[in-house]
Amino acid sequence: MKVFKFGGASVKDAEGIKNVAVVLETQGFDGCLVVVSAMGKTTNALEKVVETYFEKQDFQIKLEEIKQHHLNIAKELFTPDHSVFKRISDFFEEANSFLQRNKSPHYNFVYDQVVSSGEMVSSIILSNYLQEIGFNNSWCDAREYLKTDTNYREANINWEETEKRISSLNPNQCYVTQGFIGSDENSFTVTLGREGSDYSAAIFAYCLNAEAMTIWKDVPGVMTGDPRKFQNVSLLENISYEEAIEMAYYGASVIHPKTLQPLKQKNIPFFVKSFLEPTKKGTKVGSNLEKNHQESFILKENQHLLRIATRDFSFIAEEHLSLIFSLLAKHKIKISLMQNSAISLDLCVEDMYGLIDHLLTDLTTGFKTELIRNVSLYTIRNAKLEESTKFYQNKNVLLEQVSQKIIQVVIN
Template sequence: MKVFKFGGASVKDAESVKNVAKVLETQGFEKCLLVVSAMGKTTNALEKVMEYYFKKEDFHSEIEKIKQSHLEITKGLFAENHSIFNEVALFFDDLEAFLRRNKSPNYNFVYDQVVSCGEMISSKILSDYLNDIGFSNSWLDARDYIKTDDSYREGVVNWKETEANISKLGKEQSYVTQGFIGSEDNNFTVTLGREGSDYSAAIFAYCLNADAMTIWKDVPGVMTGDPRKFENVTLLSNISYEEAIEMAYYGASVIHPKTLQPLKQKNIPFYVKSFVEPVKPGTKVGISDKNQSEESYILKENQVLMNISTRDFSFIAEDHISQIFNLLAKYKVKVSLMQNSAISLALCLEDKFGKIDLVNEELSQKFNTDLVKNVSLYTVRNANLDELSKFYQNKKVLLEQISKQTVQIVTN
């Protein structure tokens, strides 16, 4: 069985949805499971609904805008009397009803119930469209299959229960389902982290013992750098699981960090291909004697540099580091880079949930702290250390770290 993942850009409008069918014509749709993201920028639009809802402003008009944009896409795909129009409208009615009845002040809980609507709607539209044109498939609610704990916005997968659920699917059929979402024990929606649809596809691939998994992007495959941010980048045709995991860890946006682990455990080949040119080979991630180790460039923006030091000039010891990391875990602030000296600790942090000021407030009760916001972290994998100077050109370096042909520089 094959697992395909289509992101938001690949289903952003009616023509894009039709293009998904063209991609499937080149690949074959027999024994295939499709994992679909929300259409275009729908997730961002639903986050705006969340913002207005918690500010007690007019979120209804924002929901109406999203509804109308989806109905417009639907008009470009179906006859006027098709049942999909009522189904799309019902999704938005359910969203309005949830927000009307909700009494929970837990932002993360409400976020997951609201933002997950994007995937539910896009997958239903795609499933119905494919059925109409002859690509027979069953629509699945991913929340019935992927089970998690109640860590809203960062769900931790219950692999035993999830594998038991997914393994019951017939492998002679084709399916369309959602990325990004699962559910906890009370069947409330839990998202798997922003951009988590790749991870969803990997979960299904692992549990189905898939022959291969492919994610379809608007780029030719995994490049030696984001072509929008770096010049003279090239396609990596073959890379190992280990190299892909390292690139994802350092922030390569083309691969979600959690995606590779379940695939590597069962040696499931992983492809990154272009939905614009689907017949081209793209990038293969897996075991191969053709795997490359080319110099590659990764940029993580909107980072925070935090310098922490002891007030009495004592060493930064294990108990200090434990306190600091427990606090970061509490607020779900992720470490992109760390470097310590005798009396100080420098951390480059990713503040996904906007909690860095709370972290700083608590830490400053025991330590001296200094924050620099909106910094960038450059990482060069497989760097040619003999030409190190080129990495520093036109950059104000705040922190640097070099290890095993990996160069990391924090700049502002």
């Protein structure tokens, strides 16, 4: 069985849905599982619904706008009497009903129950459209297959139960399912973290012993830099799992960091291709591939630079580091880069859940802190060290780190 994953950009409108069918026709639709994300910017729009709900404002207006947007897309694909329209309305009514009766004050729990609607609706539309044009498939609810803990918004997979459930799928059939979502032991919906649809596809591929997995993007494959951010970038046709994991670690947005481990464990070939040019080669990620030595550029935006120092000018010692890291874990703040001196620690961090101010409150009891918000982290891999300064010559560099042909700079 082959696993294909289509992101939000590939299914953002009716033409995108039609193009997915074209892509599948070029690849062969026999024995495949299609994992699909929410349409376009739907996840962002549903996040606004949750924010509005917690602000005790009228969330129903925003939810109705999202529903109508999906119904309008469906009107371009189906006859007016098609059952898909009721299915779309039912999913959004379910989200509305949940918010009306909800008693939980926990933001992350509520978030997962509502935001998951995007994947449910996009997969229903795609599955029904494929059925209409002759691609027989079964729609399946990923929440019945991906079982997790209760770490809402970034759940951890229960691999034993998940593998047992996914292995029950028929490898000779075709399926359409959702990325990004699963369910806990009480069948409440959970999400796997932003951009978690790639990870979902890798989980399905691992449990199905897939012959290959392909992620369809709006770029030709894995590039030496995001073409929207950097000039003169080129395609990396073959890279090893190890190199891809390293690129994901440094923030290459084309690959979700968690995606690669399950694929590597079973040596499942992994391809990144363009849904705009599906017959082109793209990038292959696999084992025993020659290491790439091309210079590549990675940009992580929406970062914060946190400077921590002891109040009494004592050294930053093990007990200080232990406390700092425990507080970072408590507030789910991820480190992108760190650098320490005798009496201070500089951290470039990512605040996915908006908890950085809570962290600062906890830290100020024992440390002096300084926070510079909204900085960018640039990473140059396989850097040509003698030419590297040209890259950030006229930029305000707040932090620089150079090691083994890897240059990282934090820029304001």
